[in-house]
Structures are given as structure tokens and as C-alpha cells.
Amino acid sequence: MEVLRDYHSVPEALQGSVLAIGNFDGVHRGHQAVLELAKTAARDVGRPSGVMVFEPHPRQFFERDRQLFRLTPLPLKLSLFEHLDLDFVVVLNFDKALASLEAEKFVGDVLRDGLHVHHVITGHDFKFGRGRGGSAESLSAMGPENGFTSSAVSPVGEGNGVFSSSRVRALLRQAEPRAAADMLGYWWRVRDQVVGGAQRGRGLGFPTANLPVAPGMDLAHGVYAVRVRWQDQSFDAAAYLGTRPTYNGTEPFIEVFLFDFDRDIYDAEIEVEVIAYLRGDERFADSKALQAQIAKDCEAARAVLAEIAQDDPMSAYPLGRRLGVS
Numbered sequence: 001m002e003v004l005r006d007y008h009s010v011p012e013a014l015q016g017s018v019l020a021i022g023n024f025d026g027v028h029r030g031h032q033a034v035l036e037l038a039k040t041a042a043r044d045v046g047r048p049s050g051v052m053v054f055e056p057h058p059r060q061f062f063e064r065d066r067q068l069f070r071l072t073p074l075p076l077k078l079s080l081f082e083h084l085d086l087d088f089v090v091v092l093n094f095d096k097a098l099a100s101l102e103a104e105k106f107v108g109d110v111l112r113d114g115l116h117v118h119h120v121i122t123g124h125d126f127k128f129g130r131g132r133g134g135s136a137e138s139l140s141a142m143g144p145e146n147g148f149t150s151s152a153v154s155p156v157g158e159g160n161g162v163f164s165s166s167r168v169r170a171l172l173r174q175a176e177p178r179a180a181a182d183m184l185g186y187w188w189r190v191r192d193q194v195v196g197g198a199q200r201g202r203g204l205g206f207p208t209a210n211l212p213v214a215p216g217m218d219l220a221h222g223v224y225a226v227r228v229r230w231q232d233q234s235f236d237a238a239a240y241l242g243t244r245p246t247y248n249g250t251e252p253f254i255e256v257f258l259f260d261f262d263r264d265i266y267d268a269e270i271e272v273e274v275i276a277y278l279r280g281d282e283r284f285a286d287s288k289a290l291q292a293q294i295a296k297d298c299e300a301a302r303a304v305l306a307e308i309a310q311d312d313p314m315s316a317y318p319l320g321r322r323l324g325v326s
Helices: 029-045 058-062 074-083 103-114 136-142 165-173 177-184 287-310 318-325
Strands: 002-004 018-021 049-055 088-093 119-123 149-153 189-193 209-212 222-230 233-242 253-258 269-280
Touching (some): 029 149, 136 149, 189 209, 222 287
Parallel strands (some): 018 119, 049 088
Antiparallel strands (some): 209 253, 222 269, 233 253
């Protein structure tokens, strides 16, 4: 999968594509339906399939005083796109110049003259251009005079709910990772570099790999059963997210204890799949009480993960299956 950082000098082999456009935060099952449609349409006409995203997320650009809970920061989003077998991704820098571009100029300069698109696919509620002046309907009207066609995908959902990034965020805030995963079609995950900590876990007999909490991350505090991916290997683990109230902490951290693991992974990049919520954050009377509870948490996490290993519910979904064997 090729990653383009602008729409100038697009390789000839990637011109004339079927292109999906959106933010795709979370790459949930609704997003996957849009991307699968782009892949299928591209295959039917013998053209490359692509996706265009914007970085930073437009909401971060316009609401700079608020931190957005990004479900999939760009590196993770690109990894998910690659698992979906897209030919290329265009990552456009969402800056003042792009935000000020009129909808007609975006269509002419970016889609027609830059990418020479054949067909564009968006969500039904797609907005673009200065002041969100363009829509899926106006894109459809402008397309033919600019040499391409477009289509908009209706909301995708299950039961009484539509798949959406905001619903996934809400479920993670409410300590419901399984429900969030069912909407995503894979276990939600955090990817970051292991950083140094206070070494308290080691002193308690549970040495942890510590990850910073990304700005805006609003995952419910507490203890989780997780899986850790490192160097193409998967390890069962228990993870804690919180401020360490027993030690009067104020800043949240993620602490991950990998079972039956004794390697040094300081500074390494790991990916933590959030499987199940075990309990909320608590303050303990002393280190001994905390140590006893951690032992119980690890036993509970092992039991949950043993069940998942026998029958992983995410294997029911295409992306979940692909991630499970990667």
C-alpha cells in the first residue's frame, strides 16, 4: 500500500482511482463498508483503490482548545487500511489553506487535476470545502463536469444502532470494550512506545510496561484483560489505566503486565488490544493490599483470555480475522 502525502505528482499507476474520502476515525464496520465498496468498484473497472484522509482530524484543527479522543491515530489507521488491502492512501495536511479551499476548488484542484479520480465514494453525511459548503449531493452534481462520478453510502448499522465513531468512543468511556469491538469489527487497541515508570510494579512482583495516555484518550479508568503484540508475537496480559490513587498520583498512565514474560521492551513499540474490563480504579490501604488485588486481577484476566483464545468473537468479522492472524 502506497502512502501519498499530497495530491501533487501522483504516480501514473495510481491516477484514475476509485477513491473513498472521509476521516475514518476508528475504521469501524460502517467505514469498512465504504472501503469495501471502493475496492469492489475499483476491481470491477480495473482501476486502483484508494482512500483519502485528513491529518490532523478537522475537529482538532477547528476546536484547538479541546482534545479529541482519537480512536485510531494516523499510524494505527494506516496499518488498518493496509489490512484492508487498499492500493494507496492520500493523507492531506488539514491546514488553513485546505480549510479555506472552496468546495469547487477542492473538486477541481484535488480530485480532478491532482488525483484524476474515476469515481469517489463517501458517507451519506460527507461535508467538504470552506465552511463545509460541499456535500455528498453537491459532489455528485459537480462530478460529471469534472470527469468523474460519485456515490454516497447510506448509514450502516445493526439492530437499532448505526455504526459511528462517536458511539464507539462512548462505549469505551462506559467500560464496554466488547460492545465497542462489535461495532469496530476488531478489538480496539492502543499503539505506542514503552516509557520508563516509577518501578513500583516491579517492587510488587508485577513489572509493567508503561505507555503514555494520548491527549484526549477517554477510556474508562480501571483494570483490563488485554493482549499485547510485540515483534509479531502476541502475549496475554493485564493492564491498568488510571492515576495510581494509592500513591496519590495525578497523571494517568497505562501499565501493562505481560504474563510469563521476562524480556526488556523499554523503548519498544507495542500494541495493546483491549479485551475486557475487569474492575474500576481503586485506592488501597497499602502496597500489600494492592499487591493482593493485582494477583486476583491477573487470575481474572488469564481466565477471560483463555476463553477468548478458544473462541475469539472478533473472528466473525473480516478485519478482526485478518488482525488475528497478522
